[in-house]
Amino acid sequence: MNPKYRLYYPRWYRKRIPIFWWLQKRSHAAFMGRELTAVFVAYAAIMLMVLVLAMDRGQAAFAEMMDWLGTPAVVVAHVLVLCILLFHTITWLNLAPMAIVVKLGDRKVPAAAVLIGHYAAWVACTGVVAWLLIWR
Amino acid sequence: MRRSREPIIWALFGGGGMASALFMPVLILVLFIAMPLGWVQGVQGAPFAELQALVRHPLTRLGLFVFISLCWFHWAHRFRYTLYDGLQLSHLNELVAVMTYGIAIAGTVVGAVLLWGVG
Numbered sequence: 001m002n003p004k005y006r007l008y009y010p011r012w013y014r015k016r017i018p019i020f021w022w023l024q025k026r027s028h029a030a031f032m033g034r035e036l037t038a039v040f041v042a043y044a045a046i047m048l049m050v051l052v053l054a055m056d057r058g059q060a061a062f063a064e065m066m067d068w069l070g071t072p073a074v075v076v077a078h079v080l081v082l083c084i085l086l087f088h089t090i091t092w093l094n095l096a097p098m099a100i101v102v103k104l105g106d107r108k109v110p111a112a113a114v115l116i117g118h119y120a121a122w123v124a125c126t127g128v129v130a131w132l133l134i135w136r
Numbered sequence: 137m138r139r140s141r142e143p144i145i146w147a148l149f150g151g152g153g154m155a156s157a158l159f160m161p162v163l164i165l166v167l168f169i170a171m172p173l174g175w176v177q178g179v180q181g182a183p184f185a186e187l188q189a190l191v192r193h194p195l196t197r198l199g200l201f202v203f204i205s206l207c208w209f210h211w212a213h214r215f216r217y218t219l220y221d222g223l224q225l226s227h228l229n230e231l232v233a234v235m236t237y238g239i240a241i242a243g244t245v246v247g248a249v250l251l252w253g254v255g
Binding site: 017019022032035036038039041042044045046047048049051052053055056059062066067068069070074075078079081082085086088089092093099121122125126129130132133134 | 150152153154156157158159160161162163164165166167168169171172173174176177184187188190191192200203204207208210211213214215217218221222223224243246247250251
C-alpha cells in the first residue's frame with residue numbers, strides 16, 4: 001500500500017440524547033414508569049419484612065404499626081403504591097404471551113389462552129391469600 | 137468459553153416479576169390498607185393470635201423468604217437497566233451491576249435473618 005495513503009474514517013456521528021429523553025413521548029414515559037414499578041416492589045418487600053418483625057415482637061408492636069398504617073397520609077401513600085403495583089401486574093401479565101410459548105404436543109397454545117391463564121392464576125393467588133389472611 | 141450469568145439473573149428477575157405480579161397487590165391491599173382501616177379483623181384478640189400463628193408457620197416463613205428474595209432480584213435487574221436506559225449509565229456497567237445485585241443479596245440475607253433469627 002502506498003505509505004502516503006491513509007484509510008478514510010468518517011467521523012463517527014453520534015446524536016446526543018437528552019438525559020430525560022423518555023419524558024418526551026407518552027409511550028416512552030409509560031415504559032420508564034413500568035420499569036420503575038420495581039422500586040415499589042422492593043418497597044413492598046421491605047414493608048412486609050417490617051410487618052413480620054412487628055408481629056414477632058407481639059401484639060403491642062403490631063397494633064402500633066397498624067395505628068401508623070391507619071393514619072390518613074400513610075393510607076393515601078399505600079393506595080398509590082397499590083395502584084403502581086397493579087400497573088406492574090397488568091403490564092407483566094400482558095407480556096406473558098410474548099415471553100412464554102406453550103406447546104401441547106406439536107400445537108402451539110394460542111396467545112389469548114396463555115393470557116387468560118395468567119389472569120386466572122392472578123385471581124386464584126389473590127383469592128388464596130385473601131382467604132388465608134381474612135376468612136380462614 | 138465463559139458461560140454467561142445472564143440466564144440465571146434473568147430467571148430470578150422473571151420469577152420475582154411473576155411472584156410480585158400475582159401476590160403483591162392482594163398483600164398490600166389486605167395488610168396495609170384494609171387491616172389498618174379496620175375493614176377486616178386482625179388486630180384484636182384471637183385474630184392477631186391466628187395471624188401470628190400463620191406468619192410463624194415454617195412453610196409461611198419459607199414462602200416469604202423465597203418471595204422476598206425474588207422481589208429483590210426483580211428490583212435489581214429492572215433497576216439496573218433503568219439506570220442504563222433512563223440515565224444513560226451503561227458505561228458504569230460493573231459498578232451498577234455490583235450495586236444492584238449486591239443490594240439484592242443483602243436484602244435476601246436480611247430477610248433470612250429476620251425470618252429465622254427473630255421468630
